[in-house]
Amino acid sequence: MRPSDAADQPGRPDRPGHADRAHDIVLFGATGFAGALTAEYLAEHAPADCRWALAGRTPARLERLRDRLAEINPACAGLPLLTADAGDPASLRAVAADTRVVATSVGPFARYGEPLVAACAAAGTDYADLTGEPEFVDLMYLRHHALARETGARLVHACGFDSVPHDLGVHYTVSQLPAGVPLRVNGYVRSNGTISGGTLASALHGMSRPVSTVRTARARQRAEPRPAGRTVRSGPGAPHRARRPAGWAVPLPTIDPQIVGRSAAALDAYGPDFAYGHHALVRRLPVAVGGAVGVAALLAAAQVPPVRTWLSGRLAPGDGPDAARRARSWFSVRFAGEGGGKRVVTEVAGGDPGYEETAKMFAESALCLAFDDLPETAGQVTTAAAMGDALTSRLVRAGLVFRVVESG
Numbered sequence: 001m002r003p004s005d006a007a008d009q010p011g012r013p014d015r016p017g018h019a020d021r022a023h024d025i026v027l028f029g030a031t032g033f034a035g036a037l038t039a040e041y042l043a044e045h046a047p048a049d050c051r052w053a054l055a056g057r058t059p060a061r062l063e064r065l066r067d068r069l070a071e072i073n074p075a076c077a078g079l080p081l082l083t084a085d086a087g088d089p090a091s092l093r094a095v096a097a098d099t100r101v102v103a104t105s106v107g108p109f110a111r112y113g114e115p116l117v118a119a120c121a122a123a124g125t126d127y128a129d130l131t132g133e134p135e136f137v138d139l140m141y142l143r144h145h146a147l148a149r150e151t152g153a154r155l156v157h158a159c160g161f162d163s164v165p166h167d168l169g170v171h172y173t174v175s176q177l178p179a180g181v182p183l184r185v186n187g188y189v190r191s192n193g194t195i196s197g198g199t200l201a202s203a204l205h206g207m208s209r210p211v212s213t214v215r216t217a218r219a220r221q222r223a224e225p226r227p228a229g230r231t232v233r234s235g236p237g238a239p240h241r242a243r244r245p246a247g248w249a250v251p252l253p254t255i256d257p258q259i260v261g262r263s264a265a266a267l268d269a270y271g272p273d274f275a276y277g278h279h280a281l282v283r284r285l286p287v288a289v290g291g292a293v294g295v296a297a298l299l300a301a302a303q304v305p306p307v308r309t310w311l312s313g314r315l316a317p318g319d320g321p322d323a324a325r326r327a328r329s330w331f332s333v334r335f336a337g338e339g340g341g342k343r344v345v346t347e348v349a350g351g352d353p354g355y356e357e358t359a360k361m362f363a364e365s366a367l368c369l370a371f372d373d374l375p376e377t378a379g380q381v382t383t384a385a386a387m388g389d390a391l392t393s394r395l396v397r398a399g400l401v402f403r404v405v406e407s408g
Contacts, residue, residue, distance in 0.1 A: 013371070013372070013373060013374070015100070015124075015152065018100045018124075021097075021098055021099055021100055022051065022053075022080075022098045022099070023051050023052060023053045023080070023098060023099035023100065024050050024051045024052060024099070024100050024101065024370045024371070025042075025046075025050065025051075025052040025053075025099065025100070025101045025102075025103060025366045025367070025370050026052070026053045026054075026055050026082060026095055026098075026099040026101070026102050026103070027039055027042065027052065027053070027054055027055065027103050027104075027105075027366075028055040028056065028084060028095065028102055028103065028104040028105070028106060028116065029055075029056060029104050029105040029106035030054040030055060030056050030062065030065055030105075031054075031056050031058065031061040031062060031064075031065050032105055032106065033355070034105045034130060034160070034355060034358060034359060034362070035056075035105040035106075036065060037355055037356065037358075037359035038103070038105065038359040038362050038363050039054060039065060039069055040068075040069065040072060040359070041359045041360055041363040042363050042366075042367075043069040043072045043073045043076045044072055044073060045363065045398070046363075046367065047367075047371070048075070050367070050370070050371075052079070053079060053080035053081070053082055053099070054066060054079055054080070054081050054082065055081075055082040055083070055084045055095055056082075056083070056084065057083065057084065057085040057086075059081060059083055062081040062083075063081065066079050066081060082095055086106055086112040086113075086115060086116065087112075087115075089115045089118070089119065092115050092116045092119040093119045093122070093123070095116075095119070096116070096119035096120045096122070096123040096125045097119075097123045097125070099125060100125065100126060100369075100370055101125070101126040101127070101128065101366050101369045101370045102116065102120055102125055102126070102127050102128070103127075103128045103129070103159075103362060103363075103365070103366040104116055104127070104128070104129045104130075105129070105130050105362070107130070107131060107133075108133065108136075109129060109131040109133050109136040110133050110135055110136040110139075113129065113131065113136055113140075114136075114139070114140065114143070117140050117143075117144050117155060118143075118144055120148075120153050120155065121144040121147045121148040121151060121153050121155065122147060122151065123151065123153070124151035124152045124153045125153055126153060126154045126155075126156070126369045126370070127153065127154070127155045127156065128156045128157075128159045128362065128365050128366050128369060129156075129157050129158070129159060130158070130159060130160040130162070130358065130362055131157050131158060131162070131255075132158060132160075132162030132163070132254060132255045133255070134213055134217065134255045134258055135212060135213040135216050135217075136157075137157045137158070137255065137258075137380075138213075138216045138217050138219070138220040139216055140155060140157070140380060141220055141223075141224065141380045142216070142219060142220055142223060144380070145379045145380045146379070148378060148379045148380065149378045149379035151378075152378045153378060153379075154369060154377055154378060154379075154381055154386050155379065155380040155381065156365065156369070156380075156381055156382070156383060156386050156387075157259075157380070158255055158256075158259050158382075158383070159361060159362050159365040159366075159383060160354075160358035160359075160361050160362050161331070161353040161354055161357065161358045161361070162254060162255050162256060162259075163254075163255055163256040163259040163260070163382075163383070164361040164365070164383055164391075164395075165331070165333050165348040165350075165353075165361075165400075166187055166189075166256040166257075166259065166260060166278065166333060166348075167256070167259045167260055167263055167382055167383050167384045168348070168383060168384055168388075168391060168392050168395070168402075169187065169333050169335050169346065169347075169348040169402070170185050170187065170260045170263070170264075170276060170335060170337075170384070171263060171267075171384040171388060171389075171392070172335075172346055172348070172392060172402050173185055173335040173337040173344060173346045174269055174270055174271075174337065175269070176337065176344045176346060176404060176407065177337055177338070177339045177340065177342055177344060178339060178340030178341075178342055179269065179271070180271060180272070181271055181272070181339045181340035182271055182272060182273035182274070182339055183270060183271045183273070183274050183275075183337060183338070183339035183340075184274075184275050184276075184337065184338050184339060185274075185275070185276050185277075185335055185336065185337040185338075186237060186242075186249070186276070186277045186278075186279065186335070186336045186337075187256070187257075187260075187276065187277070187278050187279065187333055187334070187335050188242060188245050188247070188249060188279050188280075188281035188333065188334045188335075188336070189252060189278075189279065189280050189281060189331070189332075189333050190247075190280075190281050190282075190331065190332045190333075190334075191329070191330065191331035191332070191353050192328070192329055192330060226265065227265045227266075229272070230265075230268070230270075230271075230272050230273070230274070231272070231273045231274070232261050232264045232265045232270070232274050232275075233261070233274070233275045233276070234257040234258065234260050234261030234264065234274075234275070234276040234277075234278070235257050235261075235276075235277065235278070236251035236252055236253045236254075236257060236277070236278050236279070237249065237251050237252075237257075237277025237278055237279050238251065238277065239251060239279075242279075242281065242336075244336060244345055244406070245281060245334040245336070245345070246283075247281040247282055247283050248281070248282050248283070249279035249280070249281055250279055250280045250281075250282065251278070251279060251280075252278045252279050252280045254278065256278050257276055257277070257278040259382050259383075260276045260278070260384075261276065262382050262385075263382040263383075263384035263385050264276065266381070266382065266384075266385040267384065267385060271339065281334070326351075326352040326355055326356050327351075327352070329351060329352035329353065329354075329356075330349070330350070330351055330352070330353075331349065331350060331351075331352075331353035331357070332347060332348075332349040333347065333348045333349070334346070334347050334405065335347070335348075342407070342408070343407070343408055344404060344406070344407045344408075345404070345405040345406045345407075346402070346403065346404050346405060347401060347402075347403050347405050348400065348401065348402055349400070349401040350399065350400045350401060351399075357400065360395070360398050360399075360400070361395065361400075364391060364394040364395055364398055365383065365387065365391060367394070368387045368390055368391045368394055369386070369387070372387070372390040372391075372394075373390070374386060374387055374388075374390055375388070
């Protein structure tokens with residue numbers, strides 16, 4: 001662990017009921033593909049006084065992971081190992097009651113995630129995950145947001161590539177524009193990253209439930225208060241030819257614009273009238289058309305159980321791109337924002353989006369919740385609303401790029 005990291009920490013915030021807890025952070029699902037990468041990042045970068053532990057359902061796999069982490073940092077030889085299972089709510093309640101932050105990578109979240117959210121909401125424990133599943137996030141709001149507000153728990157979903165670069169990127173872009181005026185921001189995503197078995201399983205599971213997803217989203221819209229005197233709109237955006245940045249913009253139907261919209265609703269800094277469009281950016285029109293057709297085909301295939309099972313079997317849970325492939329991967333998200341007579345283009349960029357950088361974002365989110373002086377929030381909150389500039393600063397120190405490309 002780098003000595004400088006300990007100096008970066010302002011100390012453990014004094015949160016009610018947390019003083020006697022044994023752990024600052026528990027990483028649940030630590031032996032999965034994304035979980036193990038996150039554990040490796042924490043082994044190298046967590047401050048020396050961070051009291052963290054590994055949790056999972058198989059003690060032998062946890063022990064093997066701890067041995068590997070000890071090769072990175074000998075201090076990890078003493079990491080506590082906690083046996084907990086997504087199918088055993090009592091074990092999850094025990095984990096949540098004895099830590100300040102739980103970070104989980106166990107998905108598909110719609111299938112396995114709710115018991116841990118429920119345990120954290122009841123215990124007043126901060127929670128972070130890697131979900132990109134809109135239905136799961138909406139259900140957790142409907143079922144656990146109110147209790148989390150009462151206990152002080154911060155439930156922060158989508159703390160990886162879904163949706164940190166987009167949520168914090170828009171937050172950063174808004175900070176470059178005039179205050180108190182209508183704002184328009186468009187996001188344009190480029191990447192050459194690949195996926196793991198867990199990511200594929202989560203995506204297919206979400207795509208297989210379009211009716212339920214829409215029904216749950218509408219239930220949330222009815223239950224969730226809207227910002228008083230302000231208007232917020234966000235969505236995949238419309239296809240168009242973008243000039244700055246240059247390319248074909250294709251609507252990107254991920255969870256990211258929903259997260260951005262919720263940040264905009266929570267934060268007055270986004271102005272009285274805010275709109276966001278989310279796109280994939282490609283250089284050539286045939287690629288754009290092919291991508292749209294591919295997404296439509298995958299969505300159709302996910303509706304047929306045998307086909308969905310066959311597709312899921314192409315990558316087993318725990319499988320993912322090797323280190324050499326991850327080293328060649330990159331992402332860039334450009335944001336074109338305008339308002340009050342000013343226009344700005346910003347960029348958030350980094351290496352392998354789905355794994356190396358996701359592990360970094362996820363680990364730094366957990367560290368931020370555990371150690372940083374943050375705004376008073378509770379319930380289901382976004383990364384921008386819960387952590388904002390504090391998490392952006394952490395990610396910049398960790399090597400991600402947040403920059404202004406042009407301003408005028």
